[in-house]
Amino acid sequence: MLNNYIIRYHPHFIDMRYICCKGEGMQNYIVTVKNLNKMFNNFTALNDITFNVKPGDFFGLIGPNGAGKSTLLKILYHLVTPTSGSIHIQNLDLKYDYRKIKYNLGIVPQDDNLDEDLSVLENLTIYSMYFGIHRKKSAEKSNELLDFFNLNEKKYSKVSSLSGGLRRRVTIARSLINDPDLIILDEPTVGLDPEYRQNIWNKLQLLNKSGITILMSTHYMEEAEKLFKNMIILNHGRIVKNGKISDITLNKKTLEEIFLDIAKT
Numbered sequence: 424m425l426n427n428y429i430i431r432y433h434p435h436f437i438d439m440r441y442i443c444c445k446g447e448g449m450q451n452y453i454v455t456v457k458n459l460n461k462m463f464n465n466f467t468a469l470n471d472i473t474f475n476v477k478p479g480d481f482f483g484l485i486g487p488n489g490a491g492k493s494t495l496l497k498i499l500y501h502l503v504t505p506t507s508g509s510i511h512i513q514n515l516d517l518k519y520d521y522r523k524i525k526y527n528l529g530i531v532p533q534d535d536n537l538d539e540d541l542s543v544l545e546n547l548t549i550y551s552m553y554f555g556i557h558r559k560k561s562a563e564k565s566n567e568l569l570d571f572f573n574l575n576e577k578k579y580s581k582v583s584s585l586s587g588g589l590r591r592r593v594t595i596a597r598s599l600i601n602d603p604d605l606i607i608l609d610e611p612t613v614g615l616d617p618e619y620r621q622n623i624w625n626k627l628q629l630l631n632k633s634g635i636t637i638l639m640s641t642h643y644m645e646e647a648e649k650l651f652k653n654m655i656i657l658n659h660g661r662i663v664k665n666g667k668i669s670d671i672t673l674n675k676k677t678l679e680e681i682f683l684d685i686a687k688t
């Protein structure tokens with residue numbers, strides 16, 4: 424049923440389930456990050472970060488405040504330049520090919536950058552121009568997304584009148600306007616009431632089930648346990664744990680306990 428929402432029409436669309444990075448062990452990856460470092464003057468925000476994300480994964484980036492989550496995600500969506508290291512997204516080198524990568528990538532930044540004075544619908548249709556999507560297709564897709572995110576009633580409301588939970592839904596809907604195979608979300612549920620959080624979790628799980636790879640950060644362990652198939656835990660810019668929940672906890676402690684131990688160091 425969800426496939427109705429995920430119509431593949433974009434002229435630049437490349438189906439990345441079939442074209443991915445070949446890494447070690449001949450695994451297919453949609454994202455590969457190798458020996459990534461980021462310095463802000465003398466401060467090391469990211470230190471030798473290496474990980475891979477498989478197509479179809481719901482991949483988590485966990486860490487306390489200041490761990491480097493947003494810096495890493497901003498590098499992945501080309502807002503911040505790394506100091507060294509390599510990144511491939513959908514078999515393309517981020518350093519040279521971001522223009523191609525962006526056509527198949529959805530972004531939900533930590534601070535939502537919606538246009539306050541425009542309506543919900545206008546925020547979606549104007550964003551679609553960034554991808555050169557035809558007006559008719561853009562209107563169709565916007566309506567599908569507003570339906571999927573239960574935003575129909577707010578279609579013509581100005582964004583400035585919306586609650587935090589609704590704004591988040593608009594930002595996630597907007598990230599899907601170009602039918603991406605990969606979406607990157609930076610703490611999309613931070614500060615939301617449990618009901619709104621649950622609603623967003625449900626939508627993200629449906630999107631992931633429809634085949635979209637999700638890379639998302641959080642510092643809520645309940646969220647990590649519920650959503651993530653694989654994850655890395657960052658602390659002070661380094662990866663301190665990597666794998667599935669069972670690899671990380673070894674069934675000895677809960678993720679919450681492990682996180683609290685890490686956050687103390």
Ligand SMILES: Nc1ncnc2c1ncn2[C@@H]1O[C@H](COP(=O)(O)OP(=O)(O)O)[C@@H](O)[C@H]1O
Pocket residue numbers: 463466468486487488489490491492493494495
């Ligand atoms: N533009 C910047 N200039 C200097 N330091 C920065 C900049 N952006 C982030 N930092 C620092 O890098 C560290 C990681 O920040 P961030 O990636 O935002 O962490 P998180 O998202 O995990 O809370 C923090 O110590 C932060 O102060």
Ligand SMILES: [Mg+2]
Pocket residue numbers: 492493494533609610
């Ligand atoms: Mg952050």
